Amino acid sequence: KAGVTQTPRYLIKTRGQQVTLSCSPISGHRSVSWYQQTPGQGLQFLFEYFSETQRNKGNFPGRFSGRQFSNSRSEMNVSTLELGDSALYLCASSRRSVGQGVSEQYFGPGTRLTVT
């Protein structure tokens, strides 16, 4: 079974631009969570999508948004990029059924975003 895939793997953007990152979960997984990883803050939860709905959001400004499609693929968007948005963005997929919570998550290789 194929793992979680993320595209692109690397991005360089200029401050003020916007960026869209994509995540395809493991086949059969309906939940996708996004995390930001930086040396200073560690791993921080951005949001989770399940059945095309955002289920929870971390403590990030509104410039960070996402969506999920009917095939469970997810995208996250960051508008008006700031230097501090430079990070590794990880997505993780998991099995989840309606009315049940998430157990283990499987991660993609990440997208390294550099904002200059």
Next chain:
Amino acid sequence: AQTVTQSQPEMSVQEAETVTLSCTYDTSENNYYLFWYKQPPSRQMILVIRQEAYKQQNATENRFSVNFQKAAKSFSLKISDSQLGDTAMYFCAFIFPSSNTGKLIFGQGTTLQVKP
């Protein structure tokens, strides 16, 4: 507050020896899952081992085992017969299925170097 603490920022071990990584956590919840993830230099986050809080038996996966002490809120990882490929950053994390969110709470990580 739900937190995870890894008190050892860096550790090293000789190849073929055994090493134990420490993790403590804080929660008032009774139902949760605990995980150890490995992040090698490639940055791919890999699930190493999982423990359900309701299970008294410690989880094992080949050379990896945990010592789960629920009352003490401690969850250490033991790596036996260390191999060069075990060199990575290790993260302790937990999740609460009952919270109905896909949010993993991570510790700050322990960098493990296996020396030849």
